[in-house]
Amino acid sequence: MQTSNFTYVIKQVEMALRPHFLAVCKQANLTPAQYTALSVLERRPGLTSSELARRSLVRAQTMAATIEPLLAEGLVRREQDPAHGRRMLLHLTPLGVERLAEIAPRIRAVEDLIVAELDAESRENFARYLRSARHSLDSAGPRPSGRPRPTD
């Protein structure tokens, strides 16, 4: 690969990662969007559904279908925003926290696999380069309207 082939190799990495991530989600009986939603809520409790959609990399319109089974299963709860009575905020329940903790070692194994060949300094650099690429790409057009803007 030349250093001018990032588009292609980023897609390859994403595709190589996908079956590993899907296997973890499947074993946990969650869709990838559901796992992502739970993990986002763990880091950022009290998001609205549309905020959670944006951070879970799904469209706001599809978030309901993602979150309903999590509410039904008792992994996530909705509560009124004390500051805005009509706003509903989402939180993990203790059961949701527990479920994530059960999955954590398998997610950690995927994370470790991605950087298996890299030393600690390279891992930090790799994380920094990825954030930089995300920032550059997100800062520039084109951006189809309605596409969730990933941030974290």
Add this chain to the structure above:
Amino acid sequence: MQTSNFTYVIKQVEMALRPHFLAVCKQANLTPAQYTALSVLERRPGLTSSELARRSLVRAQTMAATIEPLLAEGLVRREQDPAHGRRMLLHLTPLGVERLAEIAPRIRAVEDLIVAELDAESRENFARYLRSARHSLDSAGPRPSGRPRPTD
């Protein structure tokens, strides 16, 4: 982001990259798979359809639909493998080479955007880390059968 969040951030980068790549392909009147197939054939002339599918990150079964319009438009030609009469090998035509050259500046602009904030050494390291991640992930299970194995 912690350095233990690669799964999420790689997906974000791929999603942030997608609209830029799609816009270039659309302007060139090609699907992403078609652009990828042309660019792979430029680097590696004389692939079979199934080899091209694997390197174009699509399933062998869907390669025909990808390649037929390129054959019809005269961007790609098929010729018999001189060594194996029944094997057909794919090559860019001069028109295909010309089309890729027309698109090249816009692809280059996307590539430059991905690494816009990085110096030359960091770009090289980033490319190396991505290849390393691809290698680690591809070397380990799980791999659903039929999924194209990206290599280059």
